[in-house]
Amino acid sequence: MRRHHGTTPRTARVLGSLLLIAAAGGLTLGAAPAARAAAPVPLDRIVPAPVSVTPGGTPYRVTRATGIHVDGPAEVHRIGTYLAGLLRPATGYPLPVTDHGDGGILLRLTQGDYGAEGYRLHSGADGVTLTARTPAGLFHAVQTLRQLLPAAVERTTVQRGPWQIAAGTLQDRPRYAYRGAMLDVARHFFTVPQVKRYIDQLALYKINELHLHLSDDQGWRIAVDSWPRLASYGGAGEVGGGRGGHYTKADYREIVRYAASRYLEVVPEIDMPGHTNAALASYAKLNCDGVAPPRYTGTQVGFSSLCVSKKATYDFADDVIRELAALTPGRYVHLGGDEAHSTAHADYVRFMDRVQPLVARYGKTVIGWHQLTGAHPAKGALAQYWGVDGTGAAEKAQVAAAARNGTHLILSPADRVYLDMKYTARTGPGTKWAGLVEVHRSYDWNPGTYLAGVPASAVRGVEAPLWSETVKTSAGIEYLAFPRLAGAAELGWSPAARHDWSAYRKRLAAQGPRWDALGIHYYRSPQVPWPAR
Structure with a gap:
């Protein structure tokens, strides 16, 4: 066996150098070699895809x-x-x-x-x-x-x-000026911190419009000084019989302020003349027979209507729009107008003809669900299309005719970007009246060509609504929104030429670790090659 007695001069020099490096923090003697730094994220790996x-x-x-x-x-x-x-x-x-x-x-x-x-x-x-x-x-x-x-x-x-x-x-730069997400706070109430959390998630994907569905049959969620029972009584319930809740004016201002700090504009919606049971229950005089119905905690739609023939109805509409417009620095007030099945068509047209000018009186622009195109959309009004592939030809033609006559559209096809739809029959929460909407289907459509007969120039943008019949927690919101919200954001922001499922699914997969880090509870769709956790 060969033996060494002491060290050679060269060995001594090497050891001395190593000790100096170790003392400087450049090497830990006895430790495993440091792992190579991961390559930086490529510039084109982001969502939405850049130009x-x-x-x-x-x-x-x-x-x-x-x-x-x-x-x-x-x-x-x-x-x-x-x-x-x-x-x-x-x-x-x-x-x-x-x-x-x-x-x-x-x-x-x-x-x-x-x-x-x-x-x-x-x-x-x-x-x-x-x-x-x-x-x-x-x-x-x-x-x-x-x-x-x-x-x-x-x-x-x-x-x-x-x-x-x-x-x-x-x-x-964005393809469309309007890139929205809607949160239904009427079916289940969400607190100011919960709304702020969602705003931060929307901002990450360059969403710039937050549509708040503030009233429905199950709850009224915004304080109105001139009609105080709307919030105190109409807001004290929700789907399934929970406690409900409402935003004070200070609460609402804080949501608006926080959204603005993330460059989102708040679009408040007061749905009328249908979806109004919470208001009808709060004030008997809004009912044609003068009798207030009980508060409602179910999920059926289309059974309620304001009384179109009563002066009190228009006093109510004027007061609510005036107070809401004063609280809202953004450009829009959403009047709803969908599923007014208990309102005769002539009465619906009459109502919209009287109420739309109130929005203009208080300095705002009307948005309404696409049923507004069956009345007389105000000049500059936006119609929000929520139909499905199977929506009747006559209804689609009505929307297209309005678009050709100057009414701009926000596209929210329910079987593509309604975030409350189930992904598959086995996932939950969610509903499935518009179909099962997996991630690929949600992404695989072009807003510019989606509706036949609609000029591409008439499309103002895309919005992804999330109705809350089946969710009442932030985790529930996130599970339905992610990953589909990211796809809706890309459809609204990125050029049509950049929309490619095979490339998108890989970029989307790279968002998974980010959502994990942010604590976002998301659906790990088998259509997306998520990295292992």
Whole structure:
């Protein structure tokens, strides 16, 4: 056996070097070799798909020395602070927000062909620059930046990293100006924190409209000073006989404020003349016979109607719209108008002819479900189409004729983007009156060509409604919304040429770890190649 006595000069030098490196934190003696850092997320791996991507160069690495620099008014500084708040918990880095600085992450406003919500993201070894013409565009750029970082960045405790951002240039802007999601708070009531949680989830996918369904047969959810029993009595119930609830005016203002901080506009809906049992139960004088019905906790539709011939009905409509419009800085008031089966057609037309001008009187634009096209849509009104593939030809033709005559459309086909539909017969919660809607079916349609006879220019956008007959928790909302909400967002944002199921399902799969990190309870569809947990 060969024996060594002592060490050679060369060995001594090597050991000395290793000890110096170890002391500097570059090597742990006796430890396994460090794993190779994961490659950064490719620029084209995000949802919704961007307009164009030009990769190339050295990735930028967020480190303890990284700062967030802002170039613009106070609103840009607020967005920079929001970004820092997103990144600090998982990275553990200070990420100071300053008005000046070199390198790091720069947010800036400038003139350019970005549109109202578009942006440019450029990344390289020296830093990342987000550029837009408007604060909304910068905010959407921040959501893209989030998705380009590892999913662990969404966690609320310090994670290992590294935090790399792929190099190159990403140009992006939305296909449609209206990209919405609806939350039904009438069938089951959701608190302000629950609505805020949903707003944050919508913002990640560049949704810009939050449609709140504030009244229905089962509950009235917004305080109205001139008709106080609407909330105190009409709001004290829900499907299945729960306690219900309602938003005070301060609650509603807080939802509006929080949504605006995430660049979502709130669209309040008071459904009428049908879906009104909560109002009818609250005030006997709104009924033609002067007798208030009991509160309703079931799920059937089409049985209630305001009394079209009574003056009190229009006093009620005027007061509610006036107070709601005063609370809502956004452009729209949604009048519902669907499933008014207990209202004669002539009375329906008469009612809509009298109520639509009230919305204009208080400075707002009318939205109504597509049955509004069977009356006389006001100038500038939007009709929200919720039919299915099997909807009758006459009804579709009516909608198409209105679109050709100037009524713009929001598309919400129930057998595509109604998020309350079951995925399969075995999944729950959800309903299935419009069919079973798996992830592929929800994504596989083109809003620009969906309705025959409708000019592409008449389509204002896409909205994904979530009716709440079968859900009353945030986990229930999330299970129905995710992953289908991401597909609806892509249909509304990305160019039609970027809509490709085979590519989308892979990009969607990459969102799974992010949802896990965010604590989102989602459906792991077998149609999507999710990574192993």
